[in-house]
Amino acid sequence: MATRSEGSADSAEFDAFYAATAKRLVATVYAMTGDLAEAEDAVQEAYVRAWQRWERLTGEGDPLPWVRTVASRLAISTWRRTRNRLRAQLRHGAAADAPELSPDRVALVAALRQLPLQQRKAVVLHHLLDLPVEQVARETGSTNGAVRTRLSRARKVLGERLSDTSAHTAEGTASHG
Structure with missing residues (x-):
C-alpha cells in the first residue's frame, strides 16, 4: 500500500476498519451477485480504492457506504461483462465443484x-x-x-x-x- 506522512495512524485506522467490515461486505456483495469469488474480488478492489482516498473518506464521515457502493458497482459491472461467457460455459460444460x-x-x-x-x-x-x-x-x-x-x-x-x-x-x- 502507498505510504502516507501520517502512515502509521492512517494505516492502523484503515486496518481496524477493514477488519471490522470486510467479512460482512463480502457477504453483502455475494448476496447481490451470487458469486463468492467475484464478491471477494470486488470487495478487495473497493478497499484498495478506499485506501487511496482514505483521508478524504474519513473526513467526510463513515467510509463504509462509499466502500459498499464501489464494491457492489464493481461486482455488478463485472457480472454484466461476463454473463454471456458464463452462459456459454454452462451450456457446454459441467460446473466446477463448489463448497457444500x-x-x-x-x-x-x-x-x-x-x-x-x-x-x-x-x-x-x-x-x-x-x-x-x-x-x-x-x-x-x-x-x-x-x-x-x-x-x-x-x-x-x-x-x-x-x-x-x-x-x-x-x-x-x-x-x-
Missing part, C-alpha cells in the same frame, strides 16, 4: 439472483444489512418510495419462490424418509 452450502442458503441465493438488480440491492441492503430505507435510497440513488416499492415487490417474489422451495424440500424429505 446449506439448502436454505442455496435457495436464497438462487431466489435473489432471479430478482431485478435494483430489487436485489434493496433487499440485501435493507434486510441483510439492516439499513433503514432512507440509507438504502441514498446508496442506490433512489427515492424512499422507490426503495419501499422495490422491497415490497421483492418480498412478494421471494416469499413465493422460497415457499415453493420449502414445499419441494419437505416433499423430498418425506418421500425419502
Whole structure:
C-alpha cells in the first residue's frame, strides 16, 4: 500500500476498519451477485480504492457506504461483462465443484439472483444489512418510495419462490424418509 506522512495512524485506522467490515461486505456483495469469488474480488478492489482516498473518506464521515457502493458497482459491472461467457460455459460444460452450502442458503441465493438488480440491492441492503430505507435510497440513488416499492415487490417474489422451495424440500424429505 502507498505510504502516507501520517502512515502509521492512517494505516492502523484503515486496518481496524477493514477488519471490522470486510467479512460482512463480502457477504453483502455475494448476496447481490451470487458469486463468492467475484464478491471477494470486488470487495478487495473497493478497499484498495478506499485506501487511496482514505483521508478524504474519513473526513467526510463513515467510509463504509462509499466502500459498499464501489464494491457492489464493481461486482455488478463485472457480472454484466461476463454473463454471456458464463452462459456459454454452462451450456457446454459441467460446473466446477463448489463448497457444500446449506439448502436454505442455496435457495436464497438462487431466489435473489432471479430478482431485478435494483430489487436485489434493496433487499440485501435493507434486510441483510439492516439499513433503514432512507440509507438504502441514498446508496442506490433512489427515492424512499422507490426503495419501499422495490422491497415490497421483492418480498412478494421471494416469499413465493422460497415457499415453493420449502414445499419441494419437505416433499423430498418425506418421500425419502
